Amino acid sequence: MRTINLQYKSDEPVIDLVKDTLDKNKQALVFVNSKRSAEKCAEDISRTLKKSDAAWTDLADKILHTLPKPTQQCSRLAACCKKGAVFHHAGLHPQQKDIIEEAFRKGVIKIICCTPTLAAGLDLPAFRAIIRDVKRYAEYKGMSYIPVLEYLQMAGRAGRPKFDTYGEAIAIASTESEATAITDKYVNGEPEEIYSKxxxxxxxxxxxxxxxxxxxxxxxxxxxxxxxxxxxxxxxxxxxxxxxxxxxxxxxxxxxxxxxxxxxxxxxxxxxxxxxxxYVDPFTAHTFIEALKQTNVTTLKPITWIQLVTNTLEMRPPLRVKQKEYDEITQKMVAETGALLYKEPSMFEPEYEDYLNSFKTAVMLCDWIEEKDEEYLLQTYDVRPGEMHVKLKTADWLMYALSELATLLHQQPILKEIVKTRIRLQYGAKEELLALLKLEGIGRVRARKLFHNKIKDLGDVRKESVEQLALIVGKSVAENIKRQVGQNP
DNA sequence: TCTCTTCATTTCTAGACAGCATGTC
DNA sequence: CTAGAAATGAAGAGA
CATH class of the missing domain: 1.10.10.10 (Winged helix-like DNA-binding domain superfamily/Winged helix DNA-binding domain)
Structure with missing residues (x-):
């Protein structure tokens, strides 16, 4: 350990450290314990930074336009970015993560406030690793110390081998007793045994x-x-x-x-x-099979298949039903009960809460296939684009498994419905767009545009002139899809 | 009396990974 | 089973 002399001495140690880092023209990662904290921390920091830079403005612009419509998260990130400090966590859109990581590696971005994601996965070294929170919320335990291994991973980000001869890992303690606890547990302590998955x-x-x-x-x-x-x-x-x-x-x-x-x-x-x-959990497969066997008695809707998929171990953790939403979600569940293949457990069973949570996840995905945009999903369900991406990926994989099992059980009519739902999940589109989505280069946005202009299926694409199509989706895409329906543009 | 601001109190929520799979009636 | 942010409420300042 060494002593650092800071010329800044406010009551916000993180900001003092950040300023000092910037004075030295170095980079820092600030580790905090929640996504919200990461965002707030980055905002607090960026507020104290006065400089601006064309490179930052460019990046901010890219960040703002990764999605067709920027979410509130996008705008906040972009605003921070203009000052050279950003946040990073699992809720970010994968493309935005890439932008940030690349910019940090190049040294354009100086400060990242992040959750532990950044420490575990990729190799992003910085001169300083500032560990603001060594405690994190754990269910049934309240705020508790993070594992030593995790601390070491974060601390291990300090020091860029090519640029620095050393790095600084700094943990922040709010009291003397916490300081000794950190020293004992993390600095001098032994990492706990890893247990195999x-x-x-x-x-x-x-x-x-x-x-x-x-x-x-x-x-x-x-x-x-x-x-x-x-x-x-x-x-x-x-x-x-x-x-x-x-x-x-x-x-x-x-x-x-x-x-x-x-x-x-x-x-x-x-x-x-x-x-x-x-490669699905056999238990998941088993419940899928049981459900597929009894489908003739119920009304089948997309939510039928979606709920089947969201109520699995693979989709964990589900969204959490918040206090305010409790009544609303319960009501929705009752309303949909005829279409659900997993019936709700008794309200007094411990799994009731889990059931509601996974149902909420299903409802969210149903909104997605009704073409609700990312901002709506963020506001309504508190799902950020990055989390959405992960959820959709596993849901797609499970839907595939479900469809394979339906094939094996010779459930042809059901199979058709499952496949449709799967494609709608992939694109986040209503059923009426399915025909257009078969075209390469056409996703939910363009398909919706075409549909809006009365071009509703491949036949309509054939009938319409290239020039007209070009007005809607642009010249190159128009020519491309014309070729796909067997016409020479 | 009304609006806006500030401060105190109560309420609410809280990280993230890997693993892997095809073809359509 | 805790810490910190957001929401709410209460009190105060000014027109």
Whole structure:
């Protein structure tokens, strides 16, 4: 440790440190514990910065125009960017993340306020890593200290090997006692043991099925042997417990008809093999199959399939139903109950809350396929573009799995509906646009424009002149889609 | 009396990853 | 099961 002499001494240590960093013409990452804090912190900092720069204005402009319509988040980010300080967290649109990361690497952007995302994933070194929060909210625990490993990752961002001979990792304590706690736990302490991801039962299920399906292992003994040699067993000292879990997993996989057992040898069934290939949690697959079997009794709507997908482990964490929304969401759920294949658990069951949360996620996705824009989703559901992106990706993957299972079960009419819903999710478009979306180079925005101009399907595209089309979607796109419908522009 | 500002009190919410899969009636 | 931001309420200043 070394002592830093700061010429600034306000009651806001982060800002003092940032100013000092800028005086030295260096860069800093400021780590905070929530997305909101990251945004606010960046705003607070940018407010104290007076300089402006053409490069920053250019970046801000790019940031503002990554989406067809900028969200409030976009504007805030752009405003900060004009002063050379930005925020970064999982809610940002992937393109905006790229812009920021690149600008920081080039040294254009000097300050990033971020959540721990930035420390774990990519390699973005800075002269200073300012760790403002060493505590973070954890459910049932309140504010609690983050793992040592995470601290080390953040601290490890300090120092740019090519530019600096050293780096500074600075943790901020608000009291003396907190300062000693930080020193003991993080600076002098040992990182806690990492436990393998296999520890989670769903993952074990998936692995067991996949190993048996690919005939790598077949007998119970081989299975045990396999897992005992893994990293997981190494960490997880209780061998008996491991065996018990494996036994349970095998039993349930047989019950769900993904495995069968002949002469002490396990083998995957036809469906089991497909599930293994799809790489979804067998439990998810099982619930999908059960739902697909009983679809003839209900009214089927997009929300039917969407809820099926949102109510899975893969889609965790779901959106959270906020206090204010509670009544509204409950009412909606009652209204849609005829279209839902997972029925709600009793209000007194512990899973009721989870059920509502996943239902809210489903409702949000339904708004997306009704062509609501990102700003609306942000305001209404508090989903930011980046989180939306992740949700859509997993939802798409699960919808694919669902459609494959429907094929396997010979549910042709249902399959059609599922596929439609899947495409609508990919594009965020209403059903009426599906025909146009088949064209390459046409997404939700252009399809909507065309539709608005009475061009509603491929036949209409054929009938319309290139010149007319060009007025709507631009010359090159117009020529492109004309070619796609088999005409020479 | 009304509007705007400031300060105190209450209410509300809170990070993020990897893993992987195709073809359409 | 806590910290900090946002929302709300109450009090004060000025026209």
């Amino acid at each position: 296999l520890a989670v039962e769903p993952v074990l299920r998936t692995y067991v099925l996949s190993l048996i399906s690919s005939e790598i292992i077949q007998t119970a003994d081989e299975i045990k042997e396999f897992f005992h040699t893994t990293f997981w067993a190494h960490q997880f000292k209780e061998v008996n417990k491991l065996n018990v879990i494996i036994a349970i997993v095998l039993e349930t996989l047989i019950k769900w008809e993904f495995l069968h057992k002949i002469d002490e040898k396990y083998a995957a069934t036809l469906i089991g093999k497909r599930v293994a290939q799809l």
